[in-house]
Amino acid sequence: MNNLLLQQTWFFPNVNWSTMWEATLETIYMASISLVLTFVFGILLGLLLFLTDTGNLWENKGIQTVTAAFVNIFRSVPFIILIVLLIPFTTFIVGSFLGPSAALPALIIGASPFYARLVEIALREIDKGVIEAAKSMGASNRQIIFKVLLPESLPALVSGITVTAIALVSFTAMAGVIGAGGLGDLAYRHGFQRSREDVTLMATIIVLVIVFIIQFIGDRLTNKLDKR
Amino acid sequence: MxxxxxxxxxxxxxxxxxxxxxxxxxxxxxxxxxxxxxxxxxxxxxxxxxxxxxxxxxxxxxxxxxxxxxxxxxxxxxxxxxxxxxxxxxxxxxxxxxxxxxxxxxxxxxxxxxxxxxxxxxxxxxxxxxxxxxxxxxxxxxxxxxxxxxxxxxxxxxxxxxxxxxxxxxxxxxxxxxxxxxxxxxxxxxxxxxxxxxxxxxxxxxxxxxxxxxxxxxxxxxxxxxxxxxxxxELMTKEFVKQVTEPEETEEALKQLFKDNGIGHVLQLTFVGGEAKKPLINTIIKSYDVTVNILQGKISQTQNGPYGSLFISVEGDKDEIDRVQDFIRGQQVEVEVIHGE
The missing domain is CATH 3.40.50.300 (P-loop containing nucleotide triphosphate hydrolases)
Incomplete structure (x- = not known):
């Protein structure tokens, strides 16, 4: 056991553990803040997409088309290009385009449309009969949204946010390349550019661990919520 | 309301x-x-x-x-x-x-x-x-x-x-x-x-x-x-009523049953409410020169009272059978000939 530990330390000679830890915290910071906001914006956009569609509560062809176009455009732009395109916007909002906080606008704008589509799919899965039943009981649109649509689609919303969270972790790595910090930045600048493969490897392992943890929590939560 | x-x-x-x-x-x-x-x-x-x-x-x-x-x-x-x-x-x-x-x-x-x-x-x-x-x-x-x-x-x-x-x-x-x-x-x-x-x-x-x-x-x-x-x-209504009385199935079953001798006349009588209690068949046998054979009977309950249907085969002279039908109608019981002339 002791021997094994020694081998491991020998195996990552260039890893500065305190820098690695700092980078991990930056990645977690970027991913979690952007995840919370992506959840909020994604649900709002997804609801808008669903509700304005033909035959639904707020049927409105104009809003539907505009929202769908917005979502499709921002979902299609490659993330690395999106970051660059958003530099003026980021500078305006955050005051700088460097550092972990500066990555947030791009992360949120990149991930929200993606999650919005997942939300829309989740809402479409709800049996129309259940919505009709709620209407027949005199429910208002607000009550239908908060008491029927969101609770009934909750497992799908959670499994969707799990997928989105994992995408966000990989987005943060890309954001790192343009100076946002985090594990991607560390792996690229300290690992790749200085040919220290052990640093890249360690950063990758930590990213994988984060992804596994997210997937594990997401799966557990989805199963617990799903009463079908 | x-x-x-x-x-x-x-x-x-x-x-x-x-x-x-x-x-x-x-x-x-x-x-x-x-x-x-x-x-x-x-x-x-x-x-x-x-x-x-x-x-x-x-x-x-x-x-x-x-x-x-x-x-x-x-x-x-x-x-x-x-x-x-x-x-x-x-x-x-x-x-x-x-x-x-x-x-x-x-x-x-x-x-x-x-x-x-x-x-x-x-x-x-x-x-x-x-x-x-x-x-x-x-x-x-x-x-x-x-x-x-x-x-x-x-x-x-x-x-x-x-x-x-x-x-x-x-x-x-x-x-x-x-x-x-x-x-x-x-x-x-x-x-x-x-x-x-x-x-x-x-x-x-x-x-x-x-x-x-x-x-x-x-x-x-x-x-x-x-x-x-x-x-x-209406025709549509008759079709729905048949879902309950099933005369087609009865006729089909009877055809199988009486393959060799022929069935003669088969009548479907429909009783409603209190009429179901009258000794109708007894009166027919006593008063008319026909042979009556009870084939199938069924009483169902509805919210307005009982509803019965009875399938009987009647054999005898054609005029006599017509008179039997008239008699039954006179008793406020519905008759339908489902087989025979």
């Missing part, structure tokens, strides 16, 4: 206009169980949804409990809907909620305080016979139990009217019977007006007081259930 005047619903489809409900006039009295029967596509589903404005009428009026449903504001309509319960073929329960939470749902919508909600939910669970299942999720229940939850949910706000949209069509015959019994029970206990749509005549026979037969968006015949069974006028 409910009155529909000149009610029309047309849809615009790619193939042009479709009239789902075509100038319907209908009155349903307080406390009665009113059945609407028709094949799929007859417009009955649209009709029942026009009652609580899940579909908006193209023209005509819907009056329920003195309210003109078409002239309500959104808010008033929501309030009016709280007084009209509805149950569905596929139950439409919220799977994310337990039985208790499902039943509490309409109470939450109405804004009933939590304590009162719990009290009411427990009452309803007792009323529909779901004691001990309150904490289960719908996925853990059988079809019949799900429909009981649906009924409890529909009754939560003490509605004046209960709409049943093919409520038993997804259930097996035994479960169907228990749900129908529950509906009759509720109708008697609470004096609730029940409107149900179905394509099964035995549902009508078992629980309805009056029935309307729908075809292509129109009501082709309506009346007291017993009367309709006794004297169906």
């Amino acid at each position: 409910i009155s529909l005047t000149n009610l029309v619903k047309t849809y615009h489809t790619r193939d042009g206009q479709v009239t789902a409900v075509d100038s319907i006039d209908l009155t349903i009295d307080e406390g009665e169980i009113f059945g609407i029967i028709g094949y799929s596509g007859a417009g009955k589903s649209t009709l029942i949804r026009l009652l609580n404005m899940l579909e908006t009428p193209s023209s005509g009026n819907v009056m329920i409990a003195g309210k003109n449903m078409n002239h309500l504001s959104n808010k008033q309509l929501r309030k009016a809907r709280q007084e009209i319960g509805m149950i569905f073929q596929h139950f439409n329960l919220l799977w994310s909620r337990t039985v208790k939470e499902n039943i509490a749902f309409p109470l939450e919508i109405k804004g009933v305080p939590k304590e009162e909600r719990e009290k009411r939910v427990n009452e309803l669970i007792g009323l529909v016979g779901l004691e001990g299942r309150g904490e289960s999720y719908p996925s853990q229940l059988s079809g019949g139990q799900k429909q009981r939850v649906g009924i409890a949910r529909a009754l939560a706000n003490n509605p004046k009217v209960l709409l049943c949209d093919e409520a038993t069509s997804a259930l097996d015959p035994k479960t169907t019977d228990s749900i129908l019994e529950l509906l009759v029970d509720i109708n008697k206990k609470l004096g609730l007006t029940i409107v149900l749509i179905t394509h099964e005549m035995h549902v009508i026979r078992k629980i309805c007081h009056r029935v309307a037969v729908m075809e292509e968006g129109r009501i082709v015949e309506q009346g007291n259930v017993l009367e309709v069974f006794k004297k169906p006028k």
Whole structure:
């Protein structure tokens, strides 16, 4: 056991553990803040997409088309290009385009449309009969949204946010390349550019661990919520 | 309680206009169980949804409990809907909620305080016979139990009217019977007006007081259930009545049975109410020169009284058989010759 530990330390000679830890915290910071906001914006956009569609509560062809176009455009732009395109916007909002906080606008704008589509799919899965039943009981649109649509689609919303969270972790790595910090930045600048493969490897392992943890929590939560 | 005047619903489809409900006039009295029967596509589903404005009428009026449903504001309509319960073929329960939470749902919508909600939910669970299942999720229940939850949910706000949209069509015959019994029970206990749509005549026979037969968006015949069974006028109605009496199957079975000798005349007698008690066959044998053979008999209960059908074969002189038929008609019993001249 002791021997094994020694081998491991020998195996990552260039890893500065305190820098690695700092980078991990930056990645977690970027991913979690952007995840919370992506959840909020994604649900709002997804609801808008669903509700304005033909035959639904707020049927409105104009809003539907505009929202769908917005979502499709921002979902299609490659993330690395999106970051660059958003530099003026980021500078305006955050005051700088460097550092972990500066990555947030791009992360949120990149991930929200993606999650919005997942939300829309989740809402479409709800049996129309259940919505009709709620209407027949005199429910208002607000009550239908908060008491029927969101609770009934909750497992799908959670499994969707799990997928989105994992995408966000990989987005943060890309954001790192343009100076946002985090594990991607560390792996690229300290690992790749200085040919220290052990640093890249360690950063990758930590990213994988984060992804596994997210997937594990997401799966557990989805199963617990799903009463079908 | 409910009155529909000149009610029309047309849809615009790619193939042009479709009239789902075509100038319907209908009155349903307080406390009665009113059945609407028709094949799929007859417009009955649209009709029942026009009652609580899940579909908006193209023209005509819907009056329920003195309210003109078409002239309500959104808010008033929501309030009016709280007084009209509805149950569905596929139950439409919220799977994310337990039985208790499902039943509490309409109470939450109405804004009933939590304590009162719990009290009411427990009452309803007792009323529909779901004691001990309150904490289960719908996925853990059988079809019949799900429909009981649906009924409890529909009754939560003490509605004046209960709409049943093919409520038993997804259930097996035994479960169907228990749900129908529950509906009759509720109708008697609470004096609730029940409107149900179905394509099964035995549902009508078992629980309805009056029935309307729908075809292509129109009501082709309506009346007291017993009367309709006794004297169906329209072809469509006769077809539905046959679902219960099954004369075709009887004739088929008889043909097999009397393959060699021939059957002679087979008459179907339809008794209604007290007539079933008269010693009709005895009188025929004593007074006419015919041989009577009883082939099959069946008595069914309807909400307006018993309804019996009897298949007999009569052999003898043709004129004598005609006289027998006249005699039977004279006794206010319906006769139909289903085999022989």
